[in-house]
Amino acid sequence: MNTNYLKSTNILMAQLNPISGDVEYNKNKAIETIKKAKEKNVNLVVFPELFLIGYPIGDILTRYPYIAEKAKKALDEIKMYCDNIAILIGYPEINENKFLKPYYNSMALIENKKIIKSIRKSLLPTYCEHNDYRYFEPWVEEFENRIFTLNNIKFGVAICEDAWNDFDFFEKNLYKIDPVEKIAKKIDVLLCPSASCTRAKKEQLKHNMMRHCAKKYAIKYIYVNQAGANDELVYDGLSRMYNEQGELVAMAKSFDEDLAVINLFNGGEINPLPKGLELTLNSQKEFSLDHEPDLERTYKAIITAIRDYFYKNGFKQAVLGLSGGLDSTVCAVLLADALGAKNVFGISLPSKLTSPESKNDAKELADNLKINFLEIPIKDMCDLIKDKFGGMFDEISKNWCSRYTNSYTNDNIQARSRAMILWGIANEYGALPIATSDKSELYMGYATINGDMSGGYAPISDVVKTKLFALARWMNKNREIKNAIPVSIINKPPGAELAIDPNTGKPLLAEDALMPYEFLDEVIWRIENLNQSKDNMLMQEFQYEKKNKINKETKQKWLDKFFKRLNTALYKWYIVPPGPVIDARSINKIEYKQPIISNIDYSN
Amino acid sequence: MNTNYLKSTNILMAQLNPISGDVEYNKNKAIETIKKAKEKNVNLVVFPELFLIGYPIGDILTRYPYIAEKAKKALDEIKMYCDNIAILIGYPEINENKFLKPYYNSMALIENKKIIKSIRKSLLPTYCEHNDYRYFEPWVEEFENRIFTLNNIKFGVAICEDAWNDFDFFEKNLYKIDPVEKIAKKIDVLLCPSASCTRAKKEQLKHNMMRHCAKKYAIKYIYVNQAGANDELVYDGLSRMYNEQGELVAMAKSFDEDLAVINLFNGGEINPLPKGLELTLNSQKEFSLDHEPDLERTYKAIITAIRDYFYKNGFKQAVLGLSGGLDSTVCAVLLADALGAKNVFGISLPSKLTSPESKNDAKELADNLKINFLEIPIKDMCDLIKDKFGGMFDEISKNWCSRYTNSYTNDNIQARSRAMILWGIANEYGALPIATSDKSELYMGYATINGDMSGGYAPISDVVKTKLFALARWMNKNREIKNAIPVSIINKPPGAELAIDPNTGKPLLAEDALMPYEFLDEVIWRIENLNQSKDNMLMQEFQYEKKNKINKETKQKWLDKFFKRLNTALYKWYIVPPGPVIDARSINKIEYKQPIISNIDYSN
Numbered sequence A, B: 001m002n003t004n005y006l007k008s009t010n011i012l013m014a015q016l017n018p019i020s021g022d023v024e025y026n027k028n029k030a031i032e033t034i035k036k037a038k039e040k041n042v043n044l045v046v047f048p049e050l051f052l053i054g055y056p057i058g059d060i061l062t063r064y065p066y067i068a069e070k071a072k073k074a075l076d077e078i079k080m081y082c083d084n085i086a087i088l089i090g091y092p093e094i095n096e097n098k099f100l101k102p103y104y105n106s107m108a109l110i111e112n113k114k115i116i117k118s119i120r121k122s123l124l125p126t127y128c129e130h131n132d133y134r135y136f137e138p139w140v141e142e143f144e145n146r147i148f149t150l151n152n153i154k155f156g157v158a159i160c161e162d163a164w165n166d167f168d169f170f171e172k173n174l175y176k177i178d179p180v181e182k183i184a185k186k187i188d189v190l191l192c193p194s195a196s197c198t199r200a201k202k203e204q205l206k207h208n209m210m211r212h213c214a215k216k217y218a219i220k221y222i223y224v225n226q227a228g229a230n231d232e233l234v235y236d237g238l239s240r241m242y243n244e245q246g247e248l249v250a251m252a253k254s255f256d257e258d259l260a261v262i263n264l265f266n267g268g269e270i271n272p273l274p275k276g277l278e279l280t281l282n283s284q285k286e287f288s289l290d291h292e293p294d295l296e297r298t299y300k301a302i303i304t305a306i307r308d309y310f311y312k313n314g315f316k317q318a319v320l321g322l323s324g325g326l327d328s329t330v331c332a333v334l335l336a337d338a339l340g341a342k343n344v345f346g347i348s349l350p351s352k353l354t355s356p357e358s359k360n361d362a363k364e365l366a367d368n369l370k371i372n373f374l375e376i377p378i379k380d381m382c383d384l385i386k387d388k389f390g391g392m393f394d395e396i397s398k399n400w401c402s403r404y405t406n407s408y409t410n411d412n413i414q415a416r417s418r419a420m421i422l423w424g425i426a427n428e429y430g431a432l433p434i435a436t437s438d439k440s441e442l443y444m445g446y447a448t449i450n451g452d453m454s455g456g457y458a459p460i461s462d463v464v465k466t467k468l469f470a471l472a473r474w475m476n477k478n479r480e481i482k483n484a485i486p487v488s489i490i491n492k493p494p495g496a497e498l499a500i501d502p503n504t505g506k507p508l509l510a511e512d513a514l515m516p517y518e519f520l521d522e523v524i525w526r527i528e529n530l531n532q533s534k535d536n537m538l539m540q541e542f543q544y545e546k547k548n549k550i551n552k553e554t555k556q557k558w559l560d561k562f563f564k565r566l567n568t569a570l571y572k573w574y575i576v577p578p579g580p581v582i583d584a585r586s587i588n589k590i591e592y593k594q595p596i597i598s599n600i601d602y603s604n
Helices: A003-007 A023-039 A066-079 A179-186 A202-217 A292-312 A326-339 A356-369 A379-399 A409-429 A439-443 A465-478 A487-491 A517-530 A534-539 A543-547 A552-575 B003-007 B023-039 B066-079 B179-186 B202-217 B292-312 B326-339 B356-369 B379-399 B409-429 B439-443 B465-478 B487-491 B517-530 B534-539 B543-547 B552-575
Strands: A010-015 A044-046 A086-094 A103-111 A114-120 A147-150 A153-157 A189-193 A220-224 A227-230 A233-236 A240-242 A248-251 A258-263 A318-321 A344-348 A372-375 B010-015 B044-046 B086-094 B103-111 B114-120 B147-150 B153-157 B189-193 B220-224 B227-230 B233-236 B240-242 B248-251 B258-263 B318-321 B344-348 B372-375
Touching (some): A010 A023, A010 A220, A023 A044, A023 A066, A023 A258, A066 A103, A202 A220, A202 A240, A248 A258, A318 A326, A326 A465, A326 A487, A356 A487, A379 B409, A409 B409, A439 A517, A439 A552, A465 A487, B010 B023, B010 B220, B023 B086, B023 B258, B066 B086, B066 B114, B086 B114, B153 B179, B189 B202, B202 B240, B227 B292, B292 B465, B326 B465, B326 B487, B344 B356, B356 B487, B439 B465, B534 B552
Parallel strands (some): A189 A220, B044 B086, B153 B189, B318 B344
Antiparallel strands (some): A010 A258, A240 A248, B010 B258, B227 B233, B240 B248
């Protein structure tokens, strides 16, 4: 190929942030982008997969099929802007065949104000957060159709998952066909329009796979990803180009929108990965408490998730309870950074069990963050309710004999009184209340229904406790205002301050009620990453065991408690508010489903 | 074929109620069944699809893959009971191939204590409540493998969806292959082990399809379905046999377990369909307010759902607020019938807006049902909280200027105080609180978070309001104790009694806050059954319009209000508790997903 063609060919990686289902908004964004691209002498604009309806799409195409018609009309409008420029844009293509699924997941190639052709996705991911086969028919013929010529350069198109089935690279393949293999020898450049959400350890896989492919076929590899967040999924952007040697020669921003122009000969700007993420470029076979390499990504992903969930839903203010504990503290910092301190209202809601230290910590945090702050003691509410309950329970026990001797009723009165106040503020000021449950505690069902686990959004529901501690330290070090989080918050052992431990006379600590978080988080990691049963775990040494002497009985006891609590936590997973998917695997509803009645025996 | 073989062949339709994920429980049930079958001179026992892990399975095979190993071991145990008898039993078969999905959805054929072969499902439903393709690889070769011979009779097997793709019967097909067509001419009897949940209008389709198939190929058609409920899905049983003329010659019970023995020559007992259901045996192109033909099915389905959700989760008692309104009333009756009156606690929770009539109605209902009853006025709680909020809001407004002039804060204080009390009772007595939200109001987001929409189970979340009225009347007529529901409850217009209507000085009525339920329910019906847009609806005449004069502006106003409220209701759908799928289409989470941020324009 004559390198002159490469030198004269500029591509715009349209790394954009669409709103799922809002065709009008996405169409206007596309038109704006095309206009800008023309000013920059761009030859081809590549948009993300399904851009006109955004990812994820849920079941909207099934229930509101006219959305696909709207997307088709939008294409007709967009094409009129495509003079002297070509674009490749994702949309749901209606399948006219009487048989099969009603849509294809397609990229329209538009040139000279004409829709030249549609290129259809072949490999339809249907696992975890992906549900492509619910809506789309796979296209498994005429692979030549994926190729087009522009400026004498041959381009091939692989839509997201289409590029994830290399038979050499993967040990286990999900599909029989590799669409890239079918066309790679006939093309100069592979274009991969995608909607690939951020997850722990995914960057490593993505990077290795893409450079492998570029080298293997000696082609240029251009990956264009979605940016921003829709509900639970966050897209990290990081669109990029690899050259024929598998070297990274351009990389767009992380998480934010970026109209990154690259030249096929020279590449383009190389923006950095979130710091430390290159350290995760080795596959991890063991649980690690060193969360550091994933913290900037985690921070940015949650900030993006909060910002987009609020703004896209028309909210700008958040309200949350500040207990002086780790979970609400981390949430407050993230909210302040995502929404601006003035849009966050932190309410300290002390009960009679709340220690003066916790109250001070909450106040100090709010001052440091410069968020709005108020202290509303809940003693009066709790006293009245407890009193009321006393008489009521006496009445009920006349008819119902099965009263628990050791219930959580009083603990929950406190948590629910707090939520009552937060939702009151939410209703009165149009703010979103925040659910502060973390992943470790959700696994254990250690959260109060209509209490701390209620809210409009749950920012840290996919972050385990040990990682939250690391994130708190990281934020103290890396935010513009250093050490906003009082060290006493990070150093004290977590506890809900809802009940007194009869053994110590002090508020019950979470690790006493549950088990050490270092152990707990490794159980979660082994379930999600290794699919291990209880028996497997019993036989293998935990990181915690390397540092602390525990006997077999203790380990057995903790594991028994874990899996028993897990079975009763499923209902809470069903009703927990949406929060961003962060980890390699999650229990967020968009990804994971388990019947509540399932009485699984986790031994094998 | 010699009819002697038919005369001597008895088949047991093992219409059983498994627990999703509980292999041990399901295995024991299978062994019990085989033992009983042997006593009854049965030649072949047919179990439902995937019986050893139960339906629905969620993502348990993905996260806990050792469950498939357990099922395999269970088969090895079960086969030892299969001397002098053959069985066909559903299980997840591990796919050893490096490529493709990790499992097949298979039926094991066991005879003489040996697993003879596995027959694999070809058509994998992946829409609505179905997610087969998330886990299973379709089997699309060697269709002969589906055939086996017993007593000189040739049996063919089609697993659930395998039998739902007849090219003559359906106008639109979802798959290119019809597995039944591939084998029908080589067999005498088609066996269809299934896990097919009950839905409005499905019986009609099922019946017509099955008899069509039996007649078309002149074969016997035996359908064996799951019974009982797991979380949101209810299985109506009604296993059956059609003869070569397409006549129904045996039918097992509806909803309950039934070990129904049929003789291939003589058929078997024909149990009745839920009354009136045969009247739905015509396809319905228009919305109808005549819910009568679907009421017995609806009643039985919800009773089954409640019973199994409670028992399988280890609960036996329910607690609910009795407002004297329709929703809580219908829930109370259903709970009493499902769990026994003594296990239900109805609490009247009057605020100062609650009318004496409502209080009396609640009391009278509880008396009639003989459920436990208590009246707990909430005025003290509401007053204290309102008072507390007053001071708090004054403080907050010093910093935050955006206070709403017309918020729902006070309405919600009442709803949340009630929920606080119900959850307190739940915690203290190990009872499940009930969310009483109905489908019409969920569509409108007319429900309070942490208030009436919170609970452990939501029995009527897939029943629209006009149908609830009909169901209340039906229960008054058809339950053993007649007229348990005071007519005043059925006759009064619904209203939450949370706020005063400034126009009338009386509590605000729901139809004034929303729109007439007859209109509202037809909008829902048109969305779910016809996928209509707002524009379509504007152009077509509603049933409501045939009886009531409304002008175009009013209709436009109602539709605008509907779709505006719908967009803001999505968050509530995300956190509403599980409830049984009843309608032809639903918004229950197991079926329908829509991004909360989706800002859909419902016009076209």
